[in-house]
Amino acid sequence: MKAPPRLQSLIEEGLIDTVVRQLMSGKEAMVYVVRCGDETRCAKIYKEATQRSFRQAVDYTENRKVKNSRQARAMAKGTKFGRQAQEAAWQSAEVDALYRLAAAGVRVPTPYNFHDGVLLMELVTDEHGDAAPRLNDVLLTREQALAHHAMLIRQVVRMLCAGVVHGDLSEFNILLGHQDGVDGPVIIDLPQAIDAAGNNHAARMLLRDVDNLRHFFGRVAPELLASDYGLEIWDLYQRGALHVDTPLTGRFERRTAPVDMGSVLREIDDARAEDAARRVRMAAG
Ligand SMILES: Nc1ncnc2c1ncn2[C@@H]1O[C@H](COP(=O)(O)OP(=O)(O)O)[C@@H](O)[C@H]1O
Numbered sequence: 001m002k003a004p005p006r007l008q009s010l011i012e013e014g015l016i017d018t019v020v021r022q023l024m025s026g027k028e029a030m031v032y033v034v035r036c037g038d039e040t041r042c043a044k045i046y047k048e049a050t051q052r053s054f055r056q057a058v059d060y061t062e063n064r065k066v067k068n069s070r071q072a073r074a075m076a077k078g079t080k081f082g083r084q085a086q087e088a089a090w091q092s093a094e095v096d097a098l099y100r101l102a103a104a105g106v107r108v109p110t111p112y113n114f115h116d117g118v119l120l121m122e123l124v125t126d127e128h129g130d131a132a133p134r135l136n137d138v139l140l141t142r143e144q145a146l147a148h149h150a151m152l153i154r155q156v157v158r159m160l161c162a163g164v165v166h167g168d169l170s171e172f173n174i175l176l177g178h179q180d181g182v183d184g185p186v187i188i189d190l191p192q193a194i195d196a197a198g199n200n201h202a203a204r205m206l207l208r209d210v211d212n213l214r215h216f217f218g219r220v221a222p223e224l225l226a227s228d229y230g231l232e233i234w235d236l237y238q239r240g241a242l243h244v245d246t247p248l249t250g251r252f253e254r255r256t257a258p259v260d261m262g263s264v265l266r267e268i269d270d271a272r273a274e275d276a277a278r279r280v281r282m283a284a285g
């Protein structure tokens with residue numbers, strides 16, 4: 001196909017040879033299948049900041065490191081320079097998270113390059129080499145739901161051990177792919193990823209991510225609905241006792257909660273109420 005203008009400079013730089021086709025366009029980005037030498041990769045072009053929701057920008061960029069105070073002031077004021085800085089921070093957050101998570105052994109696409117607001121990364125594929133489907137597009141058996149859920153909980157733990165909370169984990173941002181010889185979920189779409197240690201919303205975001213998984217897989221495997229992996233994981237993390245292979249039970253006993261869990265639990269109750277309201281709104285159309 002004819003290359004879209006935003007990929008032109010990557011072609012000129014020799015980072016891309018040809019553009020094959022457009023993949024599904026999401027809320028924040030347009031994604032293309034491209035050829036680079038012998039390899040098929042994927043190019044994610046970020047949409048303009050004005051097409052994204054303001055709330056996310058406020059929530060997720062808290063405590064995100066900015067290069068200097070002029071940039072920080074400009075971002076706070078919302079000047080043109082500030083918006084550009086904010087935009088750059090948003091895009092590079094995904095690149096940073098992908099590098100960090102790939103190095104930590106999390107199943108994410110391998111990042112290759114970030115150039116002119118375009119992220120070049122591994123195309124996640126199925127066992128035939130075709131672009132992998134999203135979890136939302138696949139019918140699952142109960143056994144598959146349980147297996148994918150278990151694998152994703154381990155990925156969430158691995159991410160947290162690397163200091164990252166996804167922040168928008170759902171059936172729309174998980175692909176069922178074949179990676180490193182293993183079939184299973186691959187996690188994508190991380191521009192809102194947050195630093196677990198330095199962000200006041202980290203607990204709430206982690207809980208919401210884990211709740212999304214619980215609700216989604218719970219439709220096919222209802223026994224998951226009673227699980228409480230989120231609280232269990234956050235409690236272990238806070239106590240410095242979370243490791244990539246820490247065994248989990250899926251249960252969390254609120255009665256034995258240490259005192260400092262109080263505020264986290266209140267945040268979580270708020271988040272659950274907010275989430276329930278969101279689900280009602282979504283169901284209403
Ligand atoms: N690395 C990838 N491999 C295969 N498909 C991808 C990849 N990255 C994104 N996609 C496809 O593009 C869609 C949009 O990408 P995503 O990163 O989720 O952006 P958005 O913020 O627009 O949702 C995804 O739902 C998925 O179908």
Ligand SMILES: [Mg+2]
Pocket residue numbers: 026027172173189
């Ligand atoms: Mg997405």
